[in-house]
Amino acid sequence: MQGRTIVWTLLFVLGGLFLVLRATTGAGMAKVYVKPVPTVVGDVSWTDHELATPGEYAVATAADPNQTDIVLSFWRTFGVWVAALFTLAIFSFLYSDNTLYKIAESIVIGVSAAYWMVVGFWDVIVPNLMGKLVPNMVKAWAMPGLKEDAEYLYLIPLVLGVMLLCRLGPKSVSWWSRWPLAFFIGVFCGLRLTHYLHGNFLNQIRNAIVSLVIVDNGSFDFWDSLRSVILVGGVLCGIVYFFFSFEHKGIVGRTAKVGIWVLMITFGAGFGYTVMGRIALLAIRLEFIFDDWLWLIDPTNQRIGV
């Protein structure tokens, strides 16, 4: 047996044993409880399920063992298990590439794409297109709370949308998709050009024009003045580094060198922040595994009395 196979087998056996022990002894693990809440919108009503803590379930059951105000949710519990096992499957890539990782990765990509499509349909196409063109039908079929009048101007986005889908059709009609694409590109170019020019160029120039000597209540403020000098100096040196019309020699070369230092410090700050972000992501996954799945910790005191 290869070393890698032994490692994997040992991990699976020990992990499985631990999970069986954890799930079958004491308070158990990974159980999700919900409170059924009746909801009414217009003439339609249904039951929502709000999350309840295991502690609330324990209190309610102790008071009345037959209560149904807070119940175990099988599907949400199943969801916690799926999320935990997928987290471990993705982490397994750090040891080496493997089938479990590939399965988890493919499912995540597939589910994300499908989710975007469904959300786009229900949050945009139904209320903002169909709801404007055929409001009565949408009200009867999907959105009982809708109170809009028909606006036939929305036929234009409908036609553009259909033309965009022509790309999937035969060659004789596929070129139709270029017209809506040209429209979108034109609109977004115009929007971004003006706003980026205004916000990122003109306003940044204005933001860099600051007083180098700060006087606060009649006295010289050394630290604020130093900050202004560093700000203006850093901007000028950074710009000089990207000024390639002159050879970087003499005063220009020395200023450009300071500009490189400014850029390096900026990249360092960016790297530090990125590391912090990535560690936070790891921390939340481990928190999820230890808290929501294994019930090893309880930082938010959700299981008091369990």
Added chain:
Amino acid sequence: MYEFLKNLDRRWIFMLMLLAVAIPILFELTFPEKPTGLAQAVFDEIEALDPGDKVLMAWDFDPASEGELGPMATAFTYHCATKGLKLYYMSLWPVGPQMVDDNIANVIKTDFPDLVYGVDYVNLGYKSGNEAVIKVIITDIRGLYTTDAKGTSIRDIPMMQGIENIQQMDLIINISAGYAGTTEWVLFAVTPYPDIRLVAGVTGVQAPLLYPYIPEQLPGLLGAIKGAAEYEKLVMDAYGGDIPPERKNKYLKGKLRMGPQLIAHVLIIVLIIVANLVYFTGKRRGEVS
């Protein structure tokens, strides 16, 4: 030692990092926080509002960045609800409305049960279009939002009466995990309409890119989990007295997550020093060109 470190399998480093993050989480290790000027600026912007003022809560993030941004979202909602502000939630990210629902369930429904949906807070849901959404709602919110996230017509939502556009908001609080996010709010809302006040909480990756907007276009910014922990401290120091101790940790998640940060950062600094020592030793021996 040099040979051992030179040929060290990187999986041992992964293991060290796992332990550096896991052990502080298991032992709930925390350290004191001292708020910096930017966190104080965010806190002051919200403090300057009066009860009943309108705040647009633009939650532009998803579960992938919940670890960094979730604690900020919780603290923002708690702070605004404590001050009696009217909360208008919306999102430019498809999974944003679920983040809003989590926030409402964890904070408003548990600690502010007297607040009424539609009167004190509303979830307007997600709209696709990124910056184009901002461009529209800055002048005409009803052009895009005909219903809230549950499908109720906004004509039937009391707190939407008289709201024509987001220029009527007294403050915009944006939590951003990327595009579309704080940059778009600055460029498409604050820059053309300088009277709009915006504060933001963002992921670490974005924070350095947003510093040039401070303070003119962006008066306050919470960067990553550190910013969240600082802001939590300010909010809890000011308004945390009434929260029962068993529920307080819910509002200190940023602080709890700074424990693993510290240990992991120390590990990274040690690894960078060790890697440089190995590199220069190799260079001195002529093994590295």
